[in-house]
Amino acid sequence: MNKIRKNYCGSSEHDVSRRQFLGTAASGIAGASLLAQNALSAELKKQGKSMILLWLAGGASQFETFDPKPGAITGGPFQSIQTSTPGVRISELMPKMAARFKDTCVIRSLNTKNGDHGSASQLMMRGRKDEASLKYPDMGAVLARELGKPESQVPDYVSFYLQSEGRNFSGSGFLGARFGPMELSKSVMPENINKPDHISEIDFQDRMALRNLWSKNFEKGRVSGTLASHQQAFLRVNGIMDSQKLFDVTNEPQKIRNQYGPTQFAEQVLIARRLVESGVPFVRVGRAWWDSHGQNFETHQELVPELDHVMATLLTDLEDRGMLKNTLVVTLSEFGRTPGINSSLGRDHFANAWSCSLSGCGIKGGSVYGKTDEKGDKVVEGEIGAARLFATIYKALGINPQKNYYVGSRPVPLTDPGTEPVKEVLA
Amino acid sequence: MNTKTIQYTLKTSMIVLMGMFFLPLASKGEEKMLPPETSIEKAIDYYIEASWKEKKLKPAVAAEDTVWLRRVSLDLAGRIPTASEAKSFAEDKDPAKKQKAIERLIASPLHLRHQAQEIETFLMNGTKGGMSEYLTKAIAENRSWDRIFKEIILADESDASNKGSSDFLKTRVKDLDKLTNDVSVAFFGVNVSCAQCHDHPLVADWKQDHFYGMKSFFSRTYEVGNFLAEKEYGVVKFLPNKGKEKQADFMFLTGKTVKPAGMTEPTKEELKKEKEMVEEWKKNKTQPPKPKNSTRAMLLELALSKGDQDFFAKAFVNQIWNRFYGYGLVMPLDQMHSENPPSHPELMNWLARDFANNGFNIPRLVKGMVSSKVYGLSSRYEGESTPLAKDFAMARLKPLTPMQMGVSLRLAGQFLTGNEQEKKVDEISRGSKGLADQFAQPTEDFQIGVTEALFFSNSNRFQTECLGEGKDKLVTAMTALATPEEQADLAVWSVLSRSATSDEKAVIAGYLKKHGANAQDASKQVLWSLMASPEFRFNH
Numbered sequence: 001m002n003k004i005r006k007n008y009c010g011s012s013e014h015d016v017s018r019r020q021f022l023g024t025a026a027s028g029i030a031g032a033s034l035l036a037q038n039a040l041s042a043e044l045k046k047q048g049k050s051m052i053l054l055w056l057a058g059g060a061s062q063f064e065t066f067d068p069k070p071g072a073i074t075g076g077p078f079q080s081i082q083t084s085t086p087g088v089r090i091s092e093l094m095p096k097m098a099a100r101f102k103d104t105c106v107i108r109s110l111n112t113k114n115g116d117h118g119s120a121s122q123l124m125m126r127g128r129k130d131e132a133s134l135k136y137p138d139m140g141a142v143l144a145r146e147l148g149k150p151e152s153q154v155p156d157y158v159s160f161y162l163q164s165e166g167r168n169f170s171g172s173g174f175l176g177a178r179f180g181p182m183e184l185s186k187s188v189m190p191e192n193i194n195k196p197d198h199i200s201e202i203d204f205q206d207r208m209a210l211r212n213l214w215s216k217n218f219e220k221g222r223v224s225g226t227l228a229s230h231q232q233a234f235l236r237v238n239g240i241m242d243s244q245k246l247f248d249v250t251n252e253p254q255k256i257r258n259q260y261g262p263t264q265f266a267e268q269v270l271i272a273r274r275l276v277e278s279g280v281p282f283v284r285v286g287r288a289w290w291d292s293h294g295q296n297f298e299t300h301q302e303l304v305p306e307l308d309h310v311m312a313t314l315l316t317d318l319e320d321r322g323m324l325k326n327t328l329v330v331t332l333s334e335f336g337r338t339p340g341i342n343s344s345l346g347r348d349h350f351a352n353a354w355s356c357s358l359s360g361c362g363i364k365g366g367s368v369y370g371k372t373d374e375k376g377d378k379v380v381e382g383e384i385g386a387a388r389l390f391a392t393i394y395k396a397l398g399i400n401p402q403k404n405y406y407v408g409s410r411p412v413p414l415t416d417p418g419t420e421p422v423k424e425v426l427a
Numbered sequence: 428m429n430t431k432t433i434q435y436t437l438k439t440s441m442i443v444l445m446g447m448f449f450l451p452l453a454s455k456g457e458e459k460m461l462p463p464e465t466s467i468e469k470a471i472d473y474y475i476e477a478s479w480k481e482k483k484l485k486p487a488v489a490a491e492d493t494v495w496l497r498r499v500s501l502d503l504a505g506r507i508p509t510a511s512e513a514k515s516f517a518e519d520k521d522p523a524k525k526q527k528a529i530e531r532l533i534a535s536p537l538h539l540r541h542q543a544q545e546i547e548t549f550l551m552n553g554t555k556g557g558m559s560e561y562l563t564k565a566i567a568e569n570r571s572w573d574r575i576f577k578e579i580i581l582a583d584e585s586d587a588s589n590k591g592s593s594d595f596l597k598t599r600v601k602d603l604d605k606l607t608n609d610v611s612v613a614f615f616g617v618n619v620s621c622a623q624c625h626d627h628p629l630v631a632d633w634k635q636d637h638f639y640g641m642k643s644f645f646s647r648t649y650e651v652g653n654f655l656a657e658k659e660y661g662v663v664k665f666l667p668n669k670g671k672e673k674q675a676d677f678m679f680l681t682g683k684t685v686k687p688a689g690m691t692e693p694t695k696e697e698l699k700k701e702k703e704m705v706e707e708w709k710k711n712k713t714q715p716p717k718p719k720n721s722t723r724a725m726l727l728e729l730a731l732s733k734g735d736q737d738f739f740a741k742a743f744v745n746q747i748w749n750r751f752y753g754y755g756l757v758m759p760l761d762q763m764h765s766e767n768p769p770s771h772p773e774l775m776n777w778l779a780r781d782f783a784n785n786g787f788n789i790p791r792l793v794k795g796m797v798s799s800k801v802y803g804l805s806s807r808y809e810g811e812s813t814p815l816a817k818d819f820a821m822a823r824l825k826p827l828t829p830m831q832m833g834v835s836l837r838l839a840g841q842f843l844t845g846n847e848q849e850k851k852v853d854e855i856s857r858g859s860k861g862l863a864d865q866f867a868q869p870t871e872d873f874q875i876g877v878t879e880a881l882f883f884s885n886s887n888r889f890q891t892e893c894l895g896e897g898k899d900k901l902v903t904a905m906t907a908l909a910t911p912e913e914q915a916d917l918a919v920w921s922v923l924s925r926s927a928t929s930d931e932k933a934v935i936a937g938y939l940k941k942h943g944a945n946a947q948d949a950s951k952q953v954l955w956s957l958m959a960s961p962e963f964r965f966n967h
Contacts, residue, residue: 131620134620135553155877174870176867176870176872176873176874176876177867177873177874177875177876177878177879178874178875178876179874179876180876180878182878190881191881191886192878192881192882192884192885192886193881193885194885195884195885196885196886196887196890198890198948199948199952203942203948203952204884206938206941206942206952207952207953207955207956208884208956210934210938210952210953210956211955211956211959211960213934213956214956214957214960214961214962215960215961218960218961218962218967219961220807221807221808221809222806222807222808222824222967223813224823224824225872225874226824226826226869226872226873226874226875226965227824227961227965229873229874229875229876230826230875230961230964230965231961232875233875233876233877233879233880234880234883234959236877236880237877237880237881237884240877240881241881241884241885407759408758408759408761408762408871409759409762409767410621
C-alpha cells in the first residue's frame with residue numbers, strides 16, 4: 001500500500017508536470033517566470049516537432065488504398081502497383097505515393113473492433129475509450145500540450161473540418177480549453193482572427209495596453225494558474241491575429257499552389273504546411289465522404305487519386321524545406337471497409353483488419369507493418385489496436401507514451417498502462 | 428417472512444474489514460465538536476481560525492464592502508451588482524447591511540435560477556441533456572436535498588410536481604457503468620470507476636465489490652420508449668481480476684448490503700410475457716408499472732439511513748463549500764475517502780451533522796456559508812508567503828461560470844436606475860444564454876484559452892451585446908457626462924462594481940482625452956478594457 005501511495009503523490013515528475021500544466025505563476029509574464037519556463041523547456045523541448053493528420057472521415061477502404069487484394073473475391077476492380085520499395089504493392093489509385101514510398105510506413109494490421117462512426121472516431125482520435133467520468137484529451141490536445149509553448153504566438157491545435165459529416169468528436173477532455181482545437185468549420189479562416197473595422201489599429205493596441213495595466217494591478221498579491229492563463233490568452237491575441245496570414249493561401253507562391261492543386265482539401269493541406277512551418281504543433285485536415293456504403297469503387301476512384309496527389313506533394317514539399325524529419329504525416333480514419341461487397345456495390349464499416357499510414361518524423365520509411373489474410377478478412381500478422389498506434393505516434397514525435405498527467409491525484413498515462421510502441425514502424 | 432411488510436433485510440455484518448476504513452470519517456473529533464445550536468457561520472469561523480492559530484498563519488484582511496457585495500451577488504444570484512446597488516451598499520451605514528443583502532439576494536428570482544443551474548451543472552457533469560425543468564421547480568419550492576435525491580433516483584413522474592426528475596437516469600441508463608459512477612460522484616462524492624476493472628489501486632476503500640455492488644441497484648432499470656422501467660429480478664455478475672466470476676451483492680459504499688425479496692429468475696414463459704408487455708407499453712406509450720421491490724428505493728433507504736448518510740451529507744456540504752470558497756474541504760470533489768481526509772475534519776463533521784439535523788435544508792446551508800468572516804476575506808494577500816488554498820486564509824479567485832459571464836457582461840453594459848431595476852435585471856439575465864455559450868465551464872485547474880480573448884477582441888457579438896449604444900446603455904450614459912473624471916467613475920462602478928482609485932481615474936480620463944475625437948468609441952474602448960480585465964473575469 002505504501003509503495004502505491006508514494007507513487008501518486010510523492011513523485012518529483014508530478015511537480016514539474018503540474019507546474020507546466022498550470023502555466024506560469026500570475027506575476028509570471030515578466031523575467032522571473034521566463035527563466036522558470038526556460039528550465040521547463042529542457043523537459044518540454046521536442047525540437048520543433050509537429051504532426052499533420054489527414055483524417056479520412058467516414059472510413060477509407062484499405063483495399064482501394066494501402067492493402068489491395070487484386071484477384072481475390074473481395075478485391076474489387078482495381079489492380080495493385082509496385083512501390084519504390086521492392087515487393088511492396090499498393091493500390092493503382094495511388095501511383096504518386098507508390099513512387100515516393102521511401103518516407104512512408106503502412107500499417108496493415110489495425111484491429112480496433114469498433115465499427116460505429118461516433119465512438120470509433122473518438123477512439124481513433126483519443127487512442128482509448130472515455131471512462132465513465134473521465135474524458136480523455138484527443139491526440140491534438142496532447143500534442144498541443146507536449147509540443148506547444150505556453151506563450152506561443154501561433155495556435156497549437158488547428159482542425160479543419162469544412163464538411164458537415166462526422167464532426168464533434170475531438171476535444172481536449174480533462175486538459176481543458178487551453179489545449180482545445182481552433183476549429184475551422186465554416187471557412188478556412190479562423191473565427192475572430194481579424195481585427196474588426198470599427199476600431200483602428202492604434203486604438204486596438206491602446207485599449208489592449210489599458211487592459212494589461214488593469215491586469216498588472218490586479219495580479220499584485222494574487223497567485224493562480226487560471227489567472228495566469230487569462231493573461232497569457234490576451235498576450236497571445238496579437239500573435240494569433242498575425243498568424244492570420246498563414247491561413248491565407250494567396251500568400252503562397254503560385255507555383256506551390258499549382259503543385260498542390262485547386263481542391264479545397266489541397267488548399268487546406270497547404271495551409272497545414274504553412275502552419276507547421278510557423279511552429280504549429282498539430283494540424284488536422286478532415287476530408288469527408290469516404291463512407292461508401294454504395295458505389296464504393298466510384299467513390300474511391302474520385303477520392304483516392306486526390307489523396308495520393310496531395311499527400312505525395314505534401315511529403316515532397318516538406319522534404320524540400322527540410323521539414324520532413326520533424327513533421328509526422330499520418331492518414332487515419334475511424335475504421336476501414338468490409339472485404340465483402342454489398343448489393344449496392346459498396347463496402348460497409350469494418351474495424352477488424354484495416355490500414356493507416358505514417359510518414360516522415362521518426363518513421364522507418366519504405367516499409368509495411370502487419371499483414372492481413374488473402375481476402376483481407378482478418379489480421380494474420382502484427383495485430384495492433386488504437387492504443388499501440390498512439391504509443392507509436394507519440395514515440396515517433398519524441399514523447400514518452402507512458403508519461404503521466406494528473407487528474408487530481410490520479411496519474412493518467414498518455415496511453416493505457418503498459419502499451420508498447422511498435423518498434424518495427426519506428427526509425 | 429412476509430414479503431409485503433419486510434421487503435428485505437439489512438445485513439450489517441458484511442465486509443467488516445471495509446467498515447473499519449469508513450469509521451474515521453465519522454468518529455474522530457466527535458467529542459470536542461461545537462454544540463449543534465451554534466450558527467453555521469460561527470462554526471466555520473471557529474474551526475478555520477483555530478487552524479490558522481495552529482499553523483501560525485496570518486489571514487488576509489477583510490474584503491472591502493463593495494468587493495464583498497460583488498462576491499455574494501455572483502455567488503447567490505449569478506450576476507454582478509448594478510452600479511447603483513454597489514454605490515448604495517457602499518454608502519449604507521447599517522451594521523446589518525450584509526445580512527440584509529444576503530436575504531434580499533436569496534429572495535430574488537435570479538437566485539433560484541442560479542441555484543438550479545449550479546446544481547444542474549454538477550449533477551449533469553458534462554453529460555448531454557438537462558434537468559432545469561425539474562430543478563427550477565424543486566429549488567423554487569425549497570425542497571430539501573434528500574427529497575431531491577429521492578425524486579431523482581425514484582424517477583417517478585406520475586406525480587406532476589416531479590416532472591423532469593427522471594432525466595438524470597434517462598440520460599445515462601444506456602450506460603449502466605456511467606450511471607453507477609455518476610450517482611456515486613454526484614450524491615456521495617466518490618468516484619468508483621477505477622474499481623470497475625480492478626480493486627482501486629490507490630484507495631483501500633474501493634473494491635470491485637463496491638462498484639458492482641452499486642451497479643446492482645441500477646441493473647434492473649431499463650428504458651421503454653420514453654419511460655423508465657424496473658424489473659423484479661436480475662443480479663450483476665462480474666469477473667474479478669483474481670478468481671472466478673462472482674455475483675455482486677447489492678452493496679452500498681459503506682459495505683452494507685441488502686437482499687431484495689423474491690430473487691428468483693423468471694421462467695421462459697414469464698420472459699416471453701414480459702417481452703410482450705414491453706412491446707405493448709412501447710406501442711401505447713404508457714408508463715410501465717412500478718415494481719413491487721424497487722432496488723433503487725433500497726439504495727435510497729441504505730444511503731439515507733442513520734449512520735450511513737455521512738457520504739450523502741458530506742458530499743453536498745463539500746460541493747457547496749467548493750462553490751463559495753473556491754476549493755473543497757476535500758479535494759478533488761469526487762475523492763471523498765479515508766485516504767484523502769478533509770483539510771478540516773471537525774468542521775466537515777460539524778457541517779454534515781448540522782445539514783442532516785436540519786432536514787438537508789439547502790438555503791439554510793447556503794446562507795450560513797456566505798455569512799462567515801472567512802467568506803468575506805480579501806483575495807489579495809499582502810503577507811510574505813501566500814497561504815495554501817486549503818488554509819482558507821484568503822479568498823480564492825473563482826473564474827466566472829458561463830452564465831455568470833453572460834449575465835454580468837450584459838449587465839455591465841447597461842445603465843440602470845430607479846425602481847424598474849429588478850425587472851430589467853431579470854430580463855437581461857433571461858436573454859444571456861447565447862452569450863454565455865461562448866465561454867467554457869470552469870473545471871479544477873481551469874485554463875482560459877486564446878479563443879476567449881479573440882472573442883473579446885474581435886467578435887461582433889461582444890461589441891453588440893456588451894457595448895451597444897442607446898437608451899439604458901452605459902456607453903451612451905457615459906458619453907453624456909460632463910467630465911472625463913465623472914465618466915471614469917461611472918465606468919468603474921458599472922463594470923467593476925466599485926469606486927475608481929484616483930490613479931485609475933487619471934489613467935481613464937487621460938485615455939478619453941487622448942482618444943476624444945470620437946467620444947463614443949473612446950468610451951467603448953475603456954469599457955472593453957475593464958470587461959476584459961481579470962478583475963471582471965473572476966469572482967475575487
